[in-house]
Amino acid sequence: MPVCTKCNSEKSATEFHRNGDRRRPACKTCNNASTKKWRDENPEAYKASKKRSEVKHADRVAERHRRWRAKNPERARELSVKAMDKWRTLNPDKARVASRVQRAKRRAQETQRTLPGHDAFIAAIYKTASGLGLTVDHVVPLNGENVSGLHVPWNMQMLSDNQNKRKSNTFAVAA
Numbered sequence: 676m677p678v679c680t681k682c683n684s685e686k687s688a689t690e691f692h693r694n695g696d697r698r699r700p701a702c703k704t705c706n707n708a709s710t711k712k713w714r715d716e717n718p719e720a721y722k723a724s725k726k727r728s729e730v731k732h733a734d735r736v737a738e739r740h741r742r743w744r745a746k747n748p749e750r751a752r753e754l755s756v757k758a759m760d761k762w763r764t765l766n767p768d769k770a771r772v773a774s775r776v777q778r779a780k781r782r783a784q785e786t787q788r789t790l791p792g793h794d795a796f797i798a799a800i801y802k803t804a805s806g807l808g809l810t811v812d813h814v815v816p817l818n819g820e821n822v823s824g825l826h827v828p829w830n831m832q833m834l835s836d837n838q839n840k841r842k843s844n845t846f847a848v849a850a
């Protein structure tokens with residue numbers, strides 16, 4: 676049986692931490708004790724290293740979520756719509772502010788993404804849509820992740836609220 680280099684006791688292999696394929700020279704009890712000693716003597720360094728590992732962990736979780744979302748776009752969308760609805764119900768005041776901010780952002784984007792000479796046509800599209808109880812949607816979103824669409828008639832479609840909710844916010848770019 677391996678012998679701990681610190682306490683010199685003979686212990687079973689399971690009493691030692693492993694470092695990849697190699698067994699750590701000191702036993703778990705000794706290792707834990709020296710880790711604790713180091714923590715007690717270096718509270719600031721310990722806090723910093725804890726913070727670093729939390730950040731690293733959060734990155735890994737975010738990456739795992741990102742991969743899951745990429746694999747399950749439909750489900751991810753459903754869940755995010757659901758979460759958003761729930762948040763809106765729980766935070767009606769914040770939700771009102773958020774939607775006001777979003778509307779302002781959208782208007783700014785629309786202004787930025789407009790080509791001259793289509794105002795009358797665009798106004799007609801909006802008027803028709805509102806007459807039909809539909810929303811004007813940009814086929815390629817104005818603030819797409821990879822591509823940004825234009826606020827022009829040929830990038831517009833009329834959707835019902837339900838269609839609009841179902842529509843992905845990401846626009847797939849052909850590889």
Ligand SMILES: [Zn+2]
Nearest residue numbers: 679682702705
């Ligand atoms: Zn030991």
